[in-house]
Amino acid sequence: MMRRWGLSLGLLTLALLIGGVRLAQGDRGEAVVWLVVYGLLAALVSPLAFPRGAGAAEARRRSAEDGRPIVYWRPGCRYCMMLRLRLLGVAGRAHWVDIWRDPDGAAAVRAVAGGNETVPTVVLADGEAHINPSPAWLRARLR
Template sequence: MWRTWILSAAMVAVAAVVLLTGAFDVTSVVTAVLLLVFAWVTSPLFFPHHVDDATARRDAATRGVPVVYWRPGCTFCIRLRATLCTRARRAIWVNIWRDPAATARVREVNGGNETVPTVFIGDVSHTNPDPRWLRDQLV
């Protein structure tokens, strides 16, 4: 899905322009590196592998782990993912832009809005939870 990559592609393009117009001085190289890191963090590559909503619900019930609904470019999702560090792989991540059933579930618990991150632990939803709280749930 192209909109998933827009922000990351823009950052890569800006980094290339900075390098090409900066004559590879220290400032332009540092700026380009920071832009490339930002591009990676805002890309889907920063998040664990996406699964569909039905699989996520089934696996979460079997393994007893949370399901995190997210979307690319969401700063709150990025903050949550960054705070969880390696524990993020213990949760199941569902990209709502790739799964209409996931979008419907998020809208259902958020008054019709696609507010993410929305975390389900069992049947209980938590909209934009404190990242430290979720980290404690993933012990």
């Protein structure tokens, strides 16, 4: 659980430390900037920025039923975050699996990525896997 939130908590801690120092030095404006900017970054890299996902087994079952792709991701991954942000509006049409939360999901990624946990990895309903696909490619499959 802590590993999933580590980057977000680290960014918040940094914001509080530097913001506190700036505030103590009398620079309120810079303190607010640090708190706002790093607070937003912490929210973006947190697990909250992604849809609540099912486990890998449930995602595979649902994908077989509805034909939607499965996106394997992990918190703090900048490529996952960029993919998620560029899919605004259609990201909910995929089944999202956090590989740090689901060991079966991590194993599924290792099976198609040569033993590595390279994310984002997208697996289509027919079993075809794509490692770090372009957002445009995935968006076309989600429509």
